[in-house]
Amino acid sequence: MSQFWSPLVRTLTPYVPGEQPKVSGLIKLNTNENPYPPSPAVMAAMHAVTADSLRLYPDPDSSQLKQTLAAYHKVKPEEIFVGNGSDEVLAFVFMALLKHDAPLLFPDITYSFYPVYCKLYGIDYDEVALTQQMEISTADYIDRDCGAIIFPNPNAPTGIPLPLSTIENLLIAKPNTLVVVDEAYVDFGGETAMPLTQRYPNLLVVRTFSKSRSLAGLRVGFAVGHKDLIDGMERVKNSFNSYPMDRVAVAGAIASYQDEAYFQKTLSDVITNREQTTQALQKLGFSVLPSSANFVFATHSAFSAEQLAAGLRERAIIVRHFKHPRINQYLRISIGTQEECSKLIEALTQLTT
Numbered sequence: 074m075s076q077f078w079s080p081l082v083r084t085l086t087p088y089v090p091g092e093q094p095k096v097s098g099l100i101k102l103n104t105n106e107n108p109y110p111p112s113p114a115v116m117a118a119m120h121a122v123t124a125d126s127l128r129l130y131p132d133p134d135s136s137q138l139k140q141t142l143a144a145y146h147k148v149k150p151e152e153i154f155v156g157n158g159s160d161e162v163l164a165f166v167f168m169a170l171l172k173h174d175a176p177l178l179f180p181d182i183t184y185s186f187y188p189v190y191c192k193l194y195g196i197d198y199d200e201v202a203l204t205q206q207m208e209i210s211t212a213d214y215i216d217r218d219c220g221a222i223i224f225p226n227p228n229a230p231t232g233i234p235l236p237l238s239t240i241e242n243l244l245i246a247k248p249n250t251l252v253v254v255d256e257a258y259v260d261f262g263g264e265t266a267m268p269l270t271q272r273y274p275n276l277l278v279v280r281t282f283s284k285s286r287s288l289a290g291l292r293v294g295f296a297v298g299h300k301d302l303i304d305g306m307e308r309v310k311n312s313f314n315s316y317p318m319d320r321v322a323v324a325g326a327i328a329s330y331q332d333e334a335y336f337q338k339t340l341s342d343v344i345t346n347r348e349q350t351t352q353a354l355q356k357l358g359f360s361v362l363p364s365s366a367n368f369v370f371a372t373h374s375a376f377s378a379e380q381l382a383a384g385l386r387e388r389a390i391i392v393r394h395f396k397h398p399r400i401n402q403y404l405r406i407s408i409g410t411q412e413e414c415s416k417l418i419e420a421l422t423q424l425t426t
């Protein structure tokens with residue numbers, strides 16, 4: 074700590090991201106990356122970016138990328154905000170839209186970045202407990218006074234999705250409350266709320282290229298909502314004079330949307346591996362929450378999750394274990410390739426039998 078730190082910085086507890094190991098050869102199932110590489114078309118498009126174009130600043134509006142996203146998702150370009158990964162998009166959401174007199178609500182078990190952002194941007198918040206079944210109950214949100222609501226769908230780290238009809242009922246019940254749905258994992262089996270943005274001006278949907286599009290290293294994310302919401306976020310962004318996307322990232326992101334067959338194949342492979350891994354874990358005596366994401370959340374009544382995570386680590390496999398008392402008996406396991414998942418099951422068989 075330095076005497077020059079501001080009072081706010083003194084109070085911050087920074088987010089601790091999942092480990093990115095410095096050594097190679099580990100089976101990395103801890104940060105929900107896609108085990109498959111991005112489409113070859115993405116690599117080709119990025120290689121095709123010319124030296125002469127890199128000499129120039131990028132388009133501050135990322136218009137071409139917005140047009141590609143708008144055409145695919147059947148919305149208008151002016152209903153889209155793009156940024157360097159959805160964490161940055163979320164930062165603009167928090168700064169531009171979530172600061173109200175009443176608290177922001179989110180689940181007690183959810184993406185642990187939300188409270189960090191709240192503290193950074195001076196936003197009051199309340200956590201709403203998940204049900205016994207580890208589900209979000211929107212009734213618990215409808216009953217409470219709040220400035221805004223945010224949750225992932227499917228939720229993380231549980232992987233449990235909310236049906237679209239439930240989200241629509243929440244939007245109807247709270248027409249004056251902004252509802253932000255973080256759809257980082259929706260492509261793996263959830264129902265997207267994107268079409269509802271056309272009817273509900275109180276809905277903002279946030280997406281990332283990091284999971285289903287295998288581009289965590291490129292840093293691309295976006296939000297979709299009523300033009301007035303997007304205008305508010307653009308106003309904050311433009312006050313920073315920041316360029317949301319560099320030219321290489323724009324080229325790669327657009328190409329990803331042009332190779333639909335590769336995208337669908339990757340999704341279906343991850344989903345197949347998830348279902349096989351779930352069954353294998355259940356055979357070993359784990360309870361596995363019903364996941365619609367690219368990870369599973371599993372607990373074993375006879376073994377400590379922390380010790381299992383340590384045992385896996387000794388066998389060169391890393392998974393995520395959270396210290397939060399309500400979930401410290403769970404492991405969050407990202408879905409890998411079929412070979413990686415088999416090695417995981419082999420290691421867990423040794424550890425539990």
Ligand code: PMP
Pocket residue numbers: 157158159160161184225229255257280281282283289293294
């Ligand atoms: N939302 C959720 C629920 C996440 O799990 C993550 C990834 N940790 C993000 C947003 C951020 O993803 P990115 O910044 O890579 O787009």
